[in-house]
Structure formats: structure tokens, C-alpha cells
Amino acid sequence: MEIRVLGxxxxxxxxxxxxxxxxxxxxxxxxxxxxxxxxxxxxxLAEELWSGRPPRSARTTVQTYVLQLRDLIDRALxxxxxxxxxxxxxxxxxxxTGGYQLSTGGGQxxxxxxxxxxGLGYRxxxxxxxxxxxxxxxxxxxxxxxxxxxxxxxxxQLAVEAKxxxxxRLCALDQRIEADLRLGRHxxxxxxxxxLVDRYRTHESLHGQYMVALHRSGRxxxxxxxxxxxxxxxxxxxxxxxxxxxxxxxxxxxLAGPERPEQEAPVAAPHPTDSRLSRVG
Numbered sequence: 535m536e537i538r539v540l541g542x543x544x545x546x547x548x549x550x551x552x553x554x555x556x557x558x559x560x561x562x563x564x565x566x567x568x569x570x571x572x573x574x575x576x577x578x579l580a581e582e583l584w585s586g587r588p589p590r591s592a593r594t595t596v597q598t599y600v601l602q603l604r605d606l607i608d609r610a611l612x613x614x615x616x617x618x619x620x621x622x623x624x625x626x627x628x629x630x631t632g633g634y635q636l637s638t639g640g641g642q643x644x645x646x647x648x649x650x651x652x653g654l655g656y657r658x659x660x661x662x663x664x665x666x667x668x669x670x671x672x673x674x675x676x677x678x679x680x681x682x683x684x685x686x687x688x689x690x691q692l693a694v695e696a697k698x699x700x701x702x703r704l705c706a707l708d709q710r711i712e713a714d715l716r717l718g719r720h721x722x723x724x725x726x727x728x729x730l731v732d733r734y735r736t737h738e739s740l741h742g743q744y745m746v747a748l749h750r751s752g753r754x755x756x757x758x759x760x761x762x763x764x765x766x767x768x769x770x771x772x773x774x775x776x777x778x779x780x781x782x783x784x785x786x787x788x789l790a791g792p793e794r795p796e797q798e799a800p801v802a803a804p805h806p807t808d809s810r811l812s813r814v815g
Contacts, residue, residue, distance in 0.1 A: 535641030537567045541679030543686050552606040557687045559599045564686040566636040568695050572642050575633040582689040603627055648677045652706045659709055662669055664716040671710035693709055708739050719807030720747040735767050738780050749787050
């Protein structure tokens with residue numbers, strides 16, 4: 535089995551898709567896939583489908599959607615033949631006490647691969663191995679094909695999961711850029727960071743990295759302008775000033791002077807603990 539949630543939903547058995555076209559069965563499969571190899575209570579499925587206001591027929595309707603998914607799984611298993619390694623859909627979409635479990639059978643899950651690679655990258659950052667960290671985090675981020683569960687209707691639980699996944703992606707992106715800055719790749723990063731600070735207009739860590747890349751590329755005035763734009767946005771939209779770490783970065787750029795920035799004392803982006811939106815955990 536192959537499960538993909540980092541983008542459009544994908545669930546395949548021996549290369550055969552078992553993703554339904556109807557919205558609600560797709561929603562059921564998405565919740566099961568996001569918690570692969572875990573039992574998802576029937577009540578949690580009902581809550582996801584009907585936003586906490588399930589009809590009296592909710593349990594029966596959930597069972598109907600599960601049967602529809604099993605029908606798709608049975609067709610995939612029939613097409614795969616003996617290569618599938620399981621005999622029927624009930625071995626894949628398992629009924630457990632009070633709920634259902636999508637059993638991967640040791641298959642591939644893009645979320646698990648992402649978390650493994652990102653974890654390796656974080657440990658490489660901590661060890662000071664920035665080339666390895668940049669490679670590992672780059673491989674983790676390459677697994678993303680768009681917003682998490684991009685083609686699935688999101689109820690309360692899936693919306694929270696999609697937001698959590700986006701935060702994990704931003705954390706990995708932040709640390710990959712940090713590793714690239716440590717390797718002197720500031721000029722290469724400028725195009726990417728220009729897009730990112732426009733997309734995430736209040737993300738302090740990304741703005742700090744953008745300021746560093748601009749300053750090291752000899753564009754000190756633009757680095758200071760980037761700070762001012764962020765400050766104006768934070769004050770206007772959130773009623774708060776930039777963090778202490780970002781203010782220190784601005785002052786260090788002011789004091790560094792405009793000439794030969796590549797030869798000046800290094801200017802670092804705010805430390806993660808200084809940023810409200812930096813990696814946690």
C-alpha cells in the first residue's frame with residue numbers, strides 16, 4: 535500500500551487507486567489515511583463528516599461509506615492478484631472495537647517519510663552538519679506535492695490535521711533555509727525568500743532570513759525596508775511589534791555599514807526561540 539497525504543489524497547494498492555470520487559467517502563478515507571495503522575473511532579468519523587452534528591443515521595451511513603471503500607479495495611486486490619499479499623478488503627480496512635483501521639501492511643506513507651527525513655535534518659542541524667541537514671530537509675520537503683489533503687473536504691479534525699502538517703512543513707523549510715544560509719548560499723536563496731515573505735507576511739523567521747540574505751548580497755537598504763514592511767504588517771494586523779530577536783537583527787544591519795557586506799561580521803537571523811512562528815519541539 536502507498537498512502538499520500540502531502541498534497542492531493544492518494545491511496546494505492548499495488549499501483550491501483552482506491553480513492554473514491556464522492557466527497558464524503560473520500561473524507562472518511564482521508565481521516566483513516568492520516569491516522570494509518572491506528573484505530574479511528576466511528577464517532578470521530580461521524581464528527582468529521584457532519585461537523586459535530588451527526589444525524590440519527592450517522593453510524594449506518596458511516597458503515598455504508600466503509601463498505602464503499604472496501605468495494606474499491608476488493609477491486610484493487612483482484613487486479614493485483616497474489617502480488618497484493620492480502621486476501622480481502624477486510625484485511626486492509628479493518629473493523630476494530632468501536633472503529634476502523636487502515637492497515638498499511640508495512641507499505642509506504644509519505645507523511646512518515648517526511649517526518650523521518652525532517653527529524654534527521656534537525657539532528658544534523660544540531661550537530662553542525664549543515665550540508666547534510668540541507669540535503670535531508672530538502673528531500674523531506676520534496677515529498678510535498680501541494681497543500682496537505684488538497685482535494686478533500688475538510689471537517690473539523692481534518693482541518694486541524696492539515697494545519698498541523700502545514701506547520702511541520704514550514705518548520706522544515708525554515709531549518710533548510712537556515713542550513714543554506716550557514717553554507718553561504720544567500721544569493722541563491724533570494725528568489726525563494728522573496729516569494730515566501732510575500733506569502734507568509736507575518737512569519738518573522740522567514741523575514742529574518744530574507745533580511746540576512748539581502749544584507750549579505752550587498753542590499754542593506756532593502757534588508758532594512760523588509761524589516762519595516764514586516765513591522766508595519768505586524769502592528770496593523772496583529773497589534774504587536776516584531777520580536778526582540780528581529781529587532782536585534784535590524785540593529786546589527788544598521789550598525790554593520792553598507793560597504794563590502796560579505797567581509798563584515800556575520801549577521802544571523804533571529805534564533806528560533808526568539809521567533810513566535812519558529813520550529814517547536
